[in-house]
Amino acid sequence: MYSNVVIPRHWTRLSCLCRTLTTIEGQKLPQTAKSSDGISPPPRIRRGPTDILQALAATVGTDPTAAHYKYHDDPYLIPLSNFRKRAYALSAEAGRKAAAWIRDEHAQLFTTREWDPPNKAKTPYFNADPHIKAFEPKPIYNDESKVTESDLEYTIKNALIEDSMKIFQLLGGVEGVNDQLKLQFLQLLCFYNEKEPDSMEWLEERWFASNTRDRQATTWRVGGLAEQIFQSLEPKTAEAYCAIIQGMAKYYQAERAHMLASEAIEKGFQLSTSVFNSLLGCVGFLREGTQLRIEALKSTLAQMNEQGITPNTETLSACLKSISAWGGGKNLQQIALQVTAEFRKLGIEPGLAAYYYLLCVFCKERGPRYDLLSTMINDLEKKETLVATEPADTNFFITAMGVCSDHLQNMELAERLHNLLMKDENYKLVGDAYKESIFYRHYVTVACRHAPFEKTVEILDTLVPNVYVPEPSVMEEIIKTLEVGGAGSRLAEAWSQLVVFGHARRARLVERLLDAMCNTYQGQDEEVKANMRAAATDILNFGVLSEEQEETKELRTPAQKLSASALCNIVDMCSDAKDKADPSWQTVHTALQKLGREEAAGVPAKPQVLADVAQKAVAIGHPAIAAAAVTYLAECGFEEAMSASVQVLGAMLNRPESEVETLLAQQHSSLTGALHPSALAIAEAYNIAKTGAPIQRESSSSSSDSDSESSDDE
Structure with missing residues (x-):
């Protein structure tokens, strides 16, 4: 019964194979230059598996505003803050780590396929299709494992340190392994x-x-397994000396590494260029003081020359790395230039790592300006491709952009450097996500400070937020630039960006935004003004919501509250509404209540704004708001309180200021029944500003708080 199912399947596979072979045969092109009919087709070009995709991608081009490929291409799923980007990336990686854990802990589930025919032999690890060696469960070694030298070779080849050490112990240590395998293990x-x-x-x-x-x-x-294996090798070879010296130099056991190097040279062993590069990289650990270190560097180079060893680009990088780690000063700068010039005579041009170390030596933030970067960019622009040869190469672009921003303050060089990074496949040299963020931090900062406003806006639209999310310090620079450019609409949008980027709880940044919005408010269109008032209202509501959440939740660090000057800026913008029923007036009333309850730090820097707001409120029909503003001025002791009280009360009662002053000179008890509660509150504020003490009321039945927004004018 089972064969009735298998045989047709085999016939189907055989017919499919025949069709495939026929198709492939028909696609073959003649390899000769000419054919019998006179037609000469071009020779066949071997194509890779992704050549078609690359050709299609070249026709479309890259989208600089697109998010990173590791995020879902969905506007509702793309993270738009640094915290969310980090959480998104780490959570996705945690899922992969969980899958790897299941593979390692439950290896028996991945040895065979459950859907194989019953009579088919289940060969562990080899009946999966396709067979991917990296997805195989890793072997586990313990004290009872039976191992051979082939197992040790496998662990060494796959860089399994702990497993290789365990197998080495099971094989008998230094006595049970041949010298060739011990050298590889070393x-x-x-x-x-x-x-x-x-x-x-x-x-x-x-x-x-x-x-x-x-x-x-x-x-x-010190005294670890590596040194034990090295001591057991007899006779010792040049490869063994090279391995132990490079290991010690890499992990800064400098004195012992140089001693072994001298010992190997005395025995007549030929050391490699990589060994001397490692020794040059840690030569600063041998001596104390700049002059002694320079002499040690020169002696190591002279020793390298005596051995007849040809230096390379890594040799130059190692020399400059040591020099850059010794500090600064003209002496080290002169030595760095001399070393670079000597290597140029040998035909060795500096790489990205060497340029990085030169920038570290010369371009200090507080030191004199040295324009080495323009020469470096000129040399790099002439090269067709930039290839990373050592890990320090990825430090060049972020350091160079930092030099453009802080040291040279040159936007033209920054633009050339960014274009160089975006050329061909050079973007791989930007490094990891952290270095990429540093690079664009410097780029946006130098653009905000030294680029034209239109260019800065173009850069911000291209990079923010998918490519780069500004940090609080960079966001402050962006707000300053928008303020200078008078971009009121973008300042209104900046508040929503603060919320999305996770900076809305930073009181200093929000206050800086409110100050910029207030300074640019008057020169905007009515539509832009409405958007700015809406943003100010949202800022106040967000603060109120944060305070409510703080009361319900026991937070370790309480949320920062807006200052009185920030609330005054909100009042100033929202009081510009021409309609009495505009929601902005409710925002003004809420902000004044927070000021009156002393829920803001400090006092307003511009008290005259509150006096003007009081007059606007009376003119539009909000006496309670006017009374609250004048009362706050009087309680804070501002000198504008008396004049504001007289002017506002005169506008409220429709009387000249002289009559108002005469009225205010009367006893408070005679005014209680004759004036509107809001007017009575203003009269009390006048008395507080004049005498410095509140009026002793006979009854507290009337107050400005009893007034409501729906009351009519007197």
Whole structure:
């Protein structure tokens, strides 16, 4: 019964194979120059699996405003803040790590396929289609495992440090392994310093890690397994010396590395260029003081010359790396230029890493200006392609853009540097996500400070927010630029960007935005003014909502409250509404209540604004708002309180100021029944501003708080 199903399937496969072979045969082109009929087709071009996709992509071009490919191409799912980008990337990587954990912990589930025919042999690891070796469960080694040297070769080839150390122990240590395999194992241990390397699969975790810089300290394991294997090798070879010296130099065991190098040279071993590059990179650990370190550097180069070893680009980078780590000063700058000139005579041009170290030596933020960067960009623009040859190459672009922003303050160089990065496949040299953010931080900063306004706006529209999310300091620079340019509509949009970017709770940044909006408000169109008032209203409501959430939740760090000057700016903009029923007046009333309840820090920097708001409120029909503004001025002791009280009360009662002053000179008890509650509150504010003490009321039945928005004018 089972054969009735399998045989037709085999006939189907056979017919499909025949059709495929016929198609392939028909697609073959003649390889000769001419055919019998005189037609000469071009020779066949071998195409890669992605050549068609690359050709299609070349016709479309790149979209600079598109989000990174690791995020979903959906406006509702693309993260638009640094925190969300980090959480998104790490969560996606956590899912992959969970899958890897299941693969390793439950390896028996991945050895065979459950849908194979019953009579088919289930061969572990080899009946999956296609067979992907990286997805195989990793073997587990313990004290009971039966291992051979082939297992050790497998772990060394795949850089499994812990497994290789375990197998080495099971094989009997230094006595149970041949010298050739011990040499390979020694090279592995020296390269990783007997520590399990970070997996290359978890890029996001490495990119967002806090320890982004390499710590230059002695971390070599003294007396470890690497040194034991080296001592057991008899006779010692040049490869063994090269491995142990490079390992010690890489992990800054500098003195011991140079001693072994001298020992190897005395024994007549030929050391490699990589060994001397490692020694040059840690030569600063041998001496104290700049002059002694320079002499040690020169002696190492002279020793390299005596050995007849040809230097390379990494040699120049190693020299400049050591010089840049010794500090600054004209002496080190002169030595760096001399070393670079000597290598140029040998036909060795500096790479990206060498340029990076030169910038570190010359372009200090507080030092004198040296325009080396323009020469570097000229040399790099002449090259067809830029290829990374060492890890420090990815530091060049972020450091160079920092030099453009802080040291040279040159927008033209910054633009050329950005164009160089976007050329061909140079964008790979920007480094990880952290370095990319630093690069664009400097780029946006120098654009805001030194570029024309139109160019700055173009850069912001291209980069923000999908490519780069501004930090609070950069966002402040953007607000300053928009204020100088008088872009009221963009300032109104900046508040929504603060909310999306996660900066809305930063009181200093919000206050800076309100100050910029208030300074540019008067020169805008009515539609833009309405948008700015709506943004100010939203800022106030967001603050109220944050305070309510703070009361319900026990937060470790309380939310920062807006200052009195910020609330005064909100009142100033929202009081420009020409309609009595406009919601902006409710915003003014709420802001004045917060000022009256002392829920804001400090006092307003412009008290005259509140006096003007009181007059506007009376003119449009909001006496309670006018009374609240004048009362706050009087309670804070501003000198504008007396004049504002007289003017507002005169407008409210439709009387000249002289009669109002006479009226205010009367006893408070005689005014209680004759004046509107709002007018009575203004009279009390006048008395507070004049005497400095509130009126002792006989009854507290009347107050400005009893007034409502729906009351008519007197």
